Amino acid sequence: MAKEIKKVVLAYSGGLDTSIIIPWLKENYNNCEVIAVSGDVGQGTELDGLEEKAIATGASKLYIEDLKKEFIEEYVYPTVQAGAIYENRYMLGTSFARPIIAKRIAEIAIAEGADAICHGCTGKGNDQVRFELAIKRYAPDMTIIAPWRIWDLKSRDQEIDYAEAHNIPLKINRETNYSKDKNLWHLSHEGLDLEDPANEPQYEKPGFLEMGVSPIQAPDKPTYVTIHFEKGVPTSVDGVEMDGPVLVAKLNELGGANGIGLADLVENRLVGMKSRGVYETPGGAILYHAHEVLETITIDKETARVKQYLSIKFADIVYNGQWYTPLREALSAFVTETQKTVTGDVRLKLYKGNIINAGVTSPYTLYDEQVATFDEDDVYDQKDSAGFINLFGLPIKVKAKLDQKRNENK
Numbered sequence: 001m002a003k004e005i006k007k008v009v010l011a012y013s014g015g016l017d018t019s020i021i022i023p024w025l026k027e028n029y030n031n032c033e034v035i036a037v038s039g040d041v042g043q044g045t046e047l048d049g050l051e052e053k054a055i056a057t058g059a060s061k062l063y064i065e066d067l068k069k070e071f072i073e074e075y076v077y078p079t080v081q082a083g084a085i086y087e088n089r090y091m092l093g094t095s096f097a098r099p100i101i102a103k104r105i106a107e108i109a110i111a112e113g114a115d116a117i118c119h120g121c122t123g124k125g126n127d128q129v130r131f132e133l134a135i136k137r138y139a140p141d142m143t144i145i146a147p148w149r150i151w152d153l154k155s156r157d158q159e160i161d162y163a164e165a166h167n168i169p170l171k172i173n174r175e176t177n178y179s180k181d182k183n184l185w186h187l188s189h190e191g192l193d194l195e196d197p198a199n200e201p202q203y204e205k206p207g208f209l210e211m212g213v214s215p216i217q218a219p220d221k222p223t224y225v226t227i228h229f230e231k232g233v234p235t236s237v238d239g240v241e242m243d244g245p246v247l248v249a250k251l252n253e254l255g256g257a258n259g260i261g262l263a264d265l266v267e268n269r270l271v272g273m274k275s276r277g278v279y280e281t282p283g284g285a286i287l288y289h290a291h292e293v294l295e296t297i298t299i300d301k302e303t304a305r306v307k308q309y310l311s312i313k314f315a316d317i318v319y320n321g322q323w324y325t326p327l328r329e330a331l332s333a334f335v336t337e338t339q340k341t342v343t344g345d346v347r348l349k350l351y352k353g354n355i356i357n358a359g360v361t362s363p364y365t366l367y368d369e370q371v372a373t374f375d376e377d378d379v380y381d382q383k384d385s386a387g388f389i390n391l392f393g394l395p396i397k398v399k400a401k402l403d404q405k406r407n408e409n410k
Contacts, residue, residue: 009108010035011037020159022058023168082311095321186281189277225251255286261286298342307335
């Protein structure tokens with residue numbers, strides 16, 4: 001051991017991994033003090049009874065840090081503005097929650113004079129990278145303990161055995177032990193039958209979905225919703241102004257009731273393997289869609305094209321835990337510049353898992369009905385298109401004529 005560990009700050013969720021880590025740390029690091037920290041990014045009832053549980057299992061105290069507003073407005077919204085979706089499906093719910101939690105843990109660890117920070121991420125996952133890159137940014141000299149990379153427990157079944165042997169109460173059992181991550185933005189499901197991509201997710205099974213219903217079980221009547229944006233930031237729903245957490249919660253409610261935002265995908269993890277996950281992101285799906293619709297009338301073609309291919313890189317950066325990097329900051333500066341005119345209203349129809357456009361308006365619209373009309377107009381001279389086509393098609397014509405000559409001379 002490089003240095004004696006007397007005080008450890010633990011990223012604590014109260015789930016299976018972190019529940020057994022507290023006694024494990026005390027057993028393996030000379031009965032060190034363990035301070036638990038939970039970042040509240042909208043886990044809801046998962047935080048109930050957390051302090052009592054943490055202290056009962058050996059922690060000296062628990063911090064619960066309310067990060068919801070910062071999470072939505074400073075991490076989620078900039079990512080939506082960038083149009084960043086990982087591998088076309090994953091709306092990054094876990095990915096952009098980790099840096100903000102890890103940053104706060106690092107700050108508390110420094111304030112507490114801790115010797116180390118501990119997290120419960122597995123050695124196979126992306127979260128270990130996301131946590132540790134943020135810790136390196138905000139507590140670069142801090143020792144990091146990752147039990148999954150060093151302990152003798154090799155499976156979640158063995159973790160449950162350990163918990164039972166140490167009388168640690170769990171909210172799960174072996175049969176329903178999906179690995180889940182929940183916050184205000186989404187809920188992910190991994191493990192059990194989902195590990196085989198051949199298995200269909202049991203969307204209609206009671207208790208599987210938590211943020212909404214299957215499209216099959218959604219109402220037969222559509223729901224209309226109007227979202228207002230100011231410079232790319234959603235500010236109201238159906239005319240009611242809301243801050244970030246309230247707005248996302250409202251859209252989660254509307255989207256979930258209509259079977260919106262379910263994604264089943266096999267994704268490429270940063271550590272090299274493929275993994276299968278099922279994600280619920282009802283409000284997020286609505287926001288991404290609405291924002292994209294508004295951009296179609298407020299951003300010029302060339303800016304939109306550049307923004308579109310940079311969005312792939314932005315999604316990779318978020319997924320890979322590189323939020324606190326110069327490149328992410330530079331890309332965010334570009335995105336912010338593009339959002340100056342992304343103001344207006346988007347009306348959508350939600351129906352059985354579908355998001356259907358129902359109208360968009362903006363004071364900065366670039367859509368000119370006079371120019372675009374099929375009716376008679378005084379703005380667009382259709383004869384001009386002939387010269388444009390001649391120049392646009394010149395390389396094709398030149399090549400064809402030269403090929404023709406070469407073939408004649410054979």
